[in-house]
Amino acid sequence: MGFMSSFRENLGAWIKKIFKKKRAKIGLYGPPNAGKTTLANRILSDWSGGDSMGTVSPIPHETRRAMRREGLVINANGSSIELDIVDTPGMATKIDFKEFMAFGLSEAESKKRAKEATEGVIEAIKWLDDLDGVLLVMDSTEDPYTQVNVTVIGNMEARKLPLLIVANKMDLPNASPSRISAAFPQHSIVPISALEGSNLDDLYQAIATHFG
Amino acid sequence: MILMREVHMDLISEEKLENMTSMEKIRLILDKVKTGRIVVLESGLTPDEEVRLIEMTMTEIRVDEFSGIEIESYPSKKGGSFLNRIFGKGFKGRMTVIGPANQIHTIEKDEFQISTKVSVGD
Numbered sequence: 001m002g003f004m005s006s007f008r009e010n011l012g013a014w015i016k017k018i019f020k021k022k023r024a025k026i027g028l029y030g031p032p033n034a035g036k037t038t039l040a041n042r043i044l045s046d047w048s049g050g051d052s053m054g055t056v057s058p059i060p061h062e063t064r065r066a067m068r069r070e071g072l073v074i075n076a077n078g079s080s081i082e083l084d085i086v087d088t089p090g091m092a093t094k095i096d097f098k099e100f101m102a103f104g105l106s107e108a109e110s111k112k113r114a115k116e117a118t119e120g121v122i123e124a125i126k127w128l129d130d131l132d133g134v135l136l137v138m139d140s141t142e143d144p145y146t147q148v149n150v151t152v153i154g155n156m157e158a159r160k161l162p163l164l165i166v167a168n169k170m171d172l173p174n175a176s177p178s179r180i181s182a183a184f185p186q187h188s189i190v191p192i193s194a195l196e197g198s199n200l201d202d203l204y205q206a207i208a209t210h211f212g
Numbered sequence: 213m214i215l216m217r218e219v220h221m222d223l224i225s226e227e228k229l230e231n232m233t234s235m236e237k238i239r240l241i242l243d244k245v246k247t248g249r250i251v252v253l254e255s256g257l258t259p260d261e262e263v264r265l266i267e268m269t270m271t272e273i274r275v276d277e278f279s280g281i282e283i284e285s286y287p288s289k290k291g292g293s294f295l296n297r298i299f300g301k302g303f304k305g306r307m308t309v310i311g312p313a314n315q316i317h318t319i320e321k322d323e324f325q326i327s328t329k330v331s332v333g334d
Contacts, residue, residue: 093266094280094313095273111275118270125267145321147283151266154259183323 024211025084027127030137031148032060032090035168039137039194040067040087046200047072053087059103061117063089066127076204081212088127089120091148128155133162133211140167140175140191144183153184162210167191170198217332219250226255234261238268245281245312246272250330256285256305265310282316284309284326 028036040053053067067087074081095117100110128134134156138144156163165184167177171193181189190206192199222244229237237257242265244251257265262285269281285308309316309328319327 091266092280093269093283095270096279096313097275114273114275118273121270122267125263128263143321145323147262147285150285151259151262155263158259 022212023082024132026211027086027088027131027134028137029088029134029152031146032092034137034139035194036137037063037087040085042194042197047074061090064116064120066123074204074207076208079208079212081208086127088124091121091124093147135164135166137166137168138180140169140177141172144180163187164206164210165189168194171196219330219332221250223252229253229255238265241310242268245310246278248312250311250316253308256308258305280313282311282313284318284321
């Protein structure tokens with residue numbers, strides 16, 4: 001990254017902080033199957049009256065193209081913020097088509113899905129350059145110390161952009177948001193269940209505070 | 213009879229990495245990992261280099277040849293001079309292990325320790 005582009009990025013971050021921007025482009029990031037699209041659908045349902053962002057599936061990499069929805073107005077805590085939400089494909093460092101065959105897809109379908117998934121990861125990475133902040137969605141039942149989480153957090157810290165960790169899947173019995181808090185104590189964490197819609201009010205308040 | 217299997221590991225020093233551009237580091241890592249080697253970087257990669265490595269890895273995935281990488285590092289540390297921190301260059305990478313996804317598997321990872329298992333194919 002060149003000196004001037006780095007300077008511009010940091011200057012931009014300072015200006016946004018000073019003027020408390022009320023419109024923000026927010027990316028939903030995380031590993032595959034963390035519940036990013038379920039959360040995006042829930043946010044749309046709550047604030048745009050029943051739309052959906054994309055389909056969800058137990059097969060990893062269901063979202064293979066970034067989906068953007070503009071102009072969602074979220075009211076929370078007496079203030080409102082207008083969001084452009086970008087639901088990104090799951091980030092991964094490896095994609096093996098055989099993993100999809102284990103879910104019953106044919107070899108041809110699996111190979112096609114793997115190819116599209118690699119393109120999706122690249123698209124998710126490209127979007128990092130064009131966002132005002134990130135909702136990092138983690139599966140609360142999984143080990144939070146994955147490289148995808150470490151890399152996304154490192155990038156947001158280096159770019160001085162706001163990040164909010166969403167500890168999803170709190171409806172599952174072995175969910176443990178405390179593991180996430182212990183792994184990333186420097187960041188705010190909101191435990192939710194996007195599937196059941198629980199604790200979403202806390203999430204909307206945190207979004208208004210962090211990105212407003 | 214017990215068959216001995218070999219694992220090729222390259223431990224790359226901080227000094228060598230300091231003299232390389234981001235693209236040179238990424239190319240070096242991928243070229244080694246694609247031939248089945250495990251690479252350990254003494255000083256790791258910056259967060260930006262990490263995403264560029266993932267991006268480049270995705271472009272090189274081929275069915276039945278290369279399914280990607282397993283990469284494990286500790287979170288970056290803030291550091292460097294005051295001026296570097298002001299201009300966003302104050303993030304120092306930390307020790308990082310990278311290997312072929314079909315050979316290296318993380319057993320456990322926390323803030324202080326990374327445990328990995330290396331499988332050697334037939």
